[in-house]
Amino acid sequence: MAENKTQSTTAAGPASAAAESLPPVAKAGExxxxxxxxxxPKTDYKPADVSPQRRVQRSYTVRLWSIRHSRALEWFYARFASMFLKLHPIWKAIGYGRVEAPIKFVERNVKGFMFDCRMCGQCVLSSTGMSCPMNCPxxxxxxxxxxVRANGNCEVEPNMPCVWVKAWEGSRNMAHGDMIxxxxxPVDQSLRETSAWLRVTAQAAASREHGAQT
Amino acid sequence: MAKRPVHIDENPEGVHLPLEPLPGHSSRGRLERVLRRGEFAVTTELNPPDSADPEDVYNRAKVFDGWVDGINAVDASGANCHMSSVGICALLTRMGYAPIMQIACRDKNRIAIQGDVLGGAAMGVANILCLTGDGVQAGDQPGAKPVFDLDSISLLETIRIMRDNGKFLSGRKLTTPPQLFLGAAVNPFAPPFDFRPLHLGKKIAAGAQFVQTQYCFDVPMFKTFMQKARDLGHTEKVFVLCGVGPLASAKTAKWIRSNVPGIHIPDAIIKRLEGAEDQKKEGKRICIDIINEVKEIAGVSGVHVMAYRQEEYVAEIVDESGVLKGRRPWQREARQDDRMVAERLDEILQKNKIETQVDLVKTAH
Incomplete structure (x- = not known):
């Protein structure tokens, strides 16, 4: 098999050997x-060993606090969502498109601070014990x-507690925790960077109107 | 050459033909037949070659001949690049084997995956195992882009929709839906332990018909998991194949324990390996002992023997544990022209022919 090397060719003949920049072949035992x-390559600058999707350099304190207080947050969100729904005529009058930018700004910062939100645009925090699943690598x-490691930490990011271990803990405190x-x-990637609050409100309003008609 | 008797799980008209569909079966595969007959099934894993030679796949499948009911075609396990699971399945189905095509969500988005499902089913793949897949950081190409467009559960649901509703995720109709037996993986040996049995329930709801577990080295832990699964009524809806495998030595066991996340090896096992004279033999012995223990647990329908780089022991392990109870799984009959085909193929692949495009055009005229 050793001689079985297909060579690349050009119209003129065998291509000149390209400079090999590949790592050496592993020896037995490694x-x-x-x-x-x-x-x-070795450099002084070594970024933290985290997954490429997220390089937020933050401690997990706030996120874990939110999960510990999942029941209170669930209660608060229910009030908040119905208040948002009451404001539906206002959103509609101004135009959902026009309020999107400021609402998104608030949503990104509030949820970003509390849950390390990744703005997937289709929030499932209520079903995942207030632990944002988009933080899972x-x-x-x-x-x-x-x-999941034996200590409950992530396989990819050894210092991060597994998002789902925490989600399970958070859901156990919640009134509707079995939504987990x-x-x-599957995530609709086309909804990234949009406001989940406005979407949920518009959908709830639509289904309410639909319910009133029938 | 005397004609051999027709195996219970093969088409009497010829081994290359698809099996007759049976009522209540969602696939035409042998694995589903064995499981639904209530027999103790044995599946294993083929170590995918780093080569473009089909003989490498055939030779690696040959060692399992007559001992297993299904062969997992792994999809770049550990995020290390090997021959693709679709490619391995294409080769195995050509020879009549019953591969279990693994699909990992790490490398492909939903468009590619749904296409592969149709392609696999068209080649004769009857079983698909839906996995999330290891993170790219675990493999030898950590700079790759992790896709994870679907997760194992939404992947199960996607394929179930394709099979049962005859539609893509977009709602577009399939002219011929795939006939598949859907599988998933479970790991009862990683936290959150309370959630794991419920998570299995989620996989069943999404479409899992059989599950293969992670390596089981801690039987009491597995028993607890199965007890909970039974209490929830899961074992009536899903066939559980317990993952087992031989450890080559105490050193490997320690390495796996600290380097491969999700595999739980208790100290007792490592002590037993260290105390043995022939560690490799003892590893095999432990594996057989575990098989004998787990086969007695209610709700366990089979074992999944993963003997990475020790594939030659699978036959011995299955034989010595006696789980087949004298049953002989389907075995490929060697045909007279096999050797000729192999030699011819070898010649074609080995011939060191350098032709330029100019030469090619000249010979074409």
Whole structure:
């Protein structure tokens, strides 16, 4: 098999050997992954070992506080959502498109502070124990993966408590915590960076009007 | 050559033909037949080659011949790149094997996945195992883009919709829906332990018909999980295949424990390995002991033997544990022209032919 090397060709003939910039082949007893890690260029600047989707350098204190107080937040959100729904005529009068920018600004900062919100635009915090599933490096919305460490931390980010371990804890405090058992649809990527508050309000208003008609 | 008797799970008209659909079955596969007959099933995992030679796949499948009911075609496990699961399935189905096509959500978005499901089913894949997949940081190409467009549960639901409703996620109709037996993975050995049995329920609701578990080295922990699953009524709706496998040595066991997240190896197992003269043999012995314990647990319908780089032991493990109770799973009959095909293929692949595009055009005229 050693001689079985297909060579790249050009119209003129065999292509000149390209400079090889690949890491060396792993020897017996080590994995290629460890070789890749070892041969990576060394610099003084080493970013934290986190997943590429999120490089927020923050402690998890606020996020964990929110999960501990999931019941209070659930109660508060129910009031907040119905207040938002009452304001539906106002949103509609001004135009949902026009209020989007300021509402989104508030939503991003409030939810970003409290839950490390990733603005997926289709919030499921009420179903996930107030632990934002988009902070999971695999963005799992239906439950933990099989790689949760024995100490309850994430497989990908060893210092972060698993989003789903926390979600389960948070949901146990909530009045409607069993919503965690609902199967969630795949994320609609086209709704990223939009306001979940306005969407939920508009949908609730529409279904209320629909209910009044029938 | 004397004609061999027709196996219970093969088409009498010819091994290459699809099986007759049975009432109550969602696939035409052998694995579903074995499980629904109430027999103790054995599945295993094929170590995917880093090669473009189909013989590598055939040779690796051959060691399981006659001992297993399904072969998992892994989808870049551990985020290390190997031959794709679709490719392996294409080769295995060609030879009549019953592969379990794994789909990991790490590398493909929903468009690619739904296409692969149709392609796989068209090739004769009857079983699909839906996985989330390891993070890219675990593999040898940590710079890759992690996709994770779906997760294992929404993937299950997607394929169930394709099968039962005959539609893509967009609602567009399929002219022929895939006939599939859907599987999922569960890990009863990682936190949050209380949630795991409920999580299994979620997978069943999304469409899982069989589940394969992570490596079981802690039988009492698995028993607790199964007890809860039974109490919730899950074991009546899903076939549970317990994951088992031999540990090569105490050193490997320790390495796995500290480097592979999600695998729980109790100290007792490591002590038993360390105390043994022949650690490899003891690893196999432990595996057989675990199989004998888990097969007695109510609700366990089979075992999934994962012997990474020790595939040659799978047959011995299955044989010595006696889980098949004398049953012989389907076995591929060697055909006379196999050797000829292999040699010819070898010649084609090995021939060190350098042709330029100019030469190609010249010979074409």
């Amino acid at each position: 994995t290629q992954a460890s070789v890749v890690k070892k041969t990576a 695999k963005q799992l919305r239906n439950g933990p993966c099989g790689g 058992l609902n199967v969630q649809k």
